[in-house]
Amino acid sequence: MTLADGVARALQSKGGWAAEAFEGTAGSLHALEVGPGRSLRVNFVQSPALVLGSSQPAPESPEVGLEVARRRSGGGAVYLAPAQQVWVDLVLGADDPLWVDDVGLSSAWVGDAWRSAVAAETDVPPEVFAGPMRDRRLGAVACFAGVGPGEVVAGGRKLVGVSQRRTRTHARFQTVAYLRWEPHLLATAMGGLPDAVRARLVEGVQAIAPPATPLDRGTQWGVVERLVAALP
Numbered sequence: 637m638t639l640a641d642g643v644a645r646a647l648q649s650k651g652g653w654a655a656e657a658f659e660g661t662a663g664s665l666h667a668l669e670v671g672p673g674r675s676l677r678v679n680f681v682q683s684p685a686l687v688l689g690s691s692q693p694a695p696e697s698p699e700v701g702l703e704v705a706r707r708r709s710g711g712g713a714v715y716l717a718p719a720q721q722v723w724v725d726l727v728l729g730a731d732d733p734l735w736v737d738d739v740g741l742s743s744a745w746v747g748d749a750w751r752s753a754v755a756a757e758t759d760v761p762p763e764v765f766a767g768p769m770r771d772r773r774l775g776a777v778a779c780f781a782g783v784g785p786g787e788v789v790a791g792g793r794k795l796v797g798v799s800q801r802r803t804r805t806h807a808r809f810q811t812v813a814y815l816r817w818e819p820h821l822l823a824t825a826m827g828g829l830p831d832a833v834r835a836r837l838v839e840g841v842q843a844i845a846p847p848a849t850p851l852d853r854g855t856q857w858g859v860v861e862r863l864v865a866a867l868p
Contacts, residue, residue: 651674651867651868652673652674653674653675653676653864653867654671654673654674654675654676655675655676655677655678655864656675656676656677656678657677657678657679657680658677658678658679658680659679659680659681659682660680660681660682661681661682661683661685661703661705662681662685662687662703662705662716663685663703663705663706665679665681665723666687666705666706666707666708670725670727670806670808671727671806672727672729672730672805672806673727673729673732674727674728674729674732675725675726675727676724676725676726676727676864676867677724677725677727678722678723678724678856678857678860679723679724679725680718680723680853680856681716681717681718681723682718683703683717683718684702684703684715684716684717684718684821684825685702685703685704685705685715685716685717686698686699686702686703686704686705686713686714686715686716686822686825686826687705687706687707687713687714687715687716688704688705688706688707688712688713689706689707689709689710689711689712689713689776689779689799690706690707690708690709690710690801691710692706692711692712692713692776692777695713695825695826695827696827697827697828698825698826698827699824699825699826699827702825707799707801707810708801709799709800709801709808709810710799710800711775711776711779711782711784711797711799712774712775712776712777712778712779712781712782713777713778713779713822713825713826714778714779714780714797714812714822715821715822715825716812717821719815719851719852719853719855719856720814720815720816720818720851721812721813721814721815722812722813722814722815722844722856722859722860722863723810723811723812724811724812724860724863725808725809725810725811726746726808726809726811726867727806727807727808727809728806728807728809729805729806730804730805730806730807734868735807739800739802740768740785741785742786742800742802742807743785743786743787743798743800743809744764744766744785744786745868746786746798746809746811747764747765747785747786747787747788747796747798748764748866748868749863749866749867749868750764750788750795750796750798750811750813750863750866751763751764751788751866752862752863752865752866753813753859753862753863753865753866754788754790754795754796754813754844754859754862756862757844757845757846758790758791758795758842758844759790759791760790760791761790762788762789762790762795763788763789763790764786764787764788765783765784765785765786765787765788765789766785767785768785769782769783769784769785770782770783770784771783771836774832774833774836777829777830777833778822778826778829778833778836778837779797779799779812780794780797780814780837780840780841781833781836781837781840782836784798786798786809788813790842791842792840793839793840793841793842794840794841794842795813795841795842795844796811796812796813796844797811797812797813798810798811813844813859814841814843814844815843815844815845815849815851815855815856815859816843816845816851817841817842817843819834819837819838819841822837823837844859
């Protein structure tokens with residue numbers, strides 16, 4: 637049984653979740669349709685990409701040759717590269733018991749699961765951020781420069797980003813945690829960043845894997861397995 641099969645079996649035995657894993661370009665992975673029921677999808681990017689928020693202007697001078705994609709959820713830019721992050725989408729139907737109409741509270745359960753998944757990787761106990769959006773202006777440029785409800789922080793440093801797309805039938809929570817955090821890659825991809833955004837990305841973000849941990853598919857699946865174990 638593969639790791640992917642183990643994750644799928646664990647999800648199907650608790651809470652009716654279905655599990656899938658896909659590999660492709662960032663744009664193709666964001667374009668995949670989702671069903672209305674409970675599902676978890678692990679996304680593996682094949683090449684580096686700059687992913688912009690739904691209403692974010694495109695950079696004037698992005699890195700040459702880099703894929704530039706756009707997601708339908710809000711927030712600022714995210715840099716993705718093979719094996720550098722764990723990207724998981726979680727989907728709920730509008731009739732699900734976990735559904736909350738208040739957008740400010742609706743991702744709390746997502747943050748709770750992620751907090752459990754990353755707790756072993758932090759010296760300071762992680763917390764789910766529950767206040768109004770902090771540093772909204774910075775976060776509109778780069779997702780990890782701001783902090784919003786449902787996201788996970790430890791000692792003031794952001795560990796897990798969460799964006800959300802809601803329709804009448806379902807909500808799609810797109811979540812990312814970095815195994816390695818290299819803010820210069822995002823700055824280069826965008827052709828430069830404002831000083832305040834750059835400073836926040838350097839000081840206010842924490843990776844979830846120890847420095848000696850290999851950046852590979854197995855490391856990514858290990859985080860996913862811990863996340864699955866913590867899902868309601």
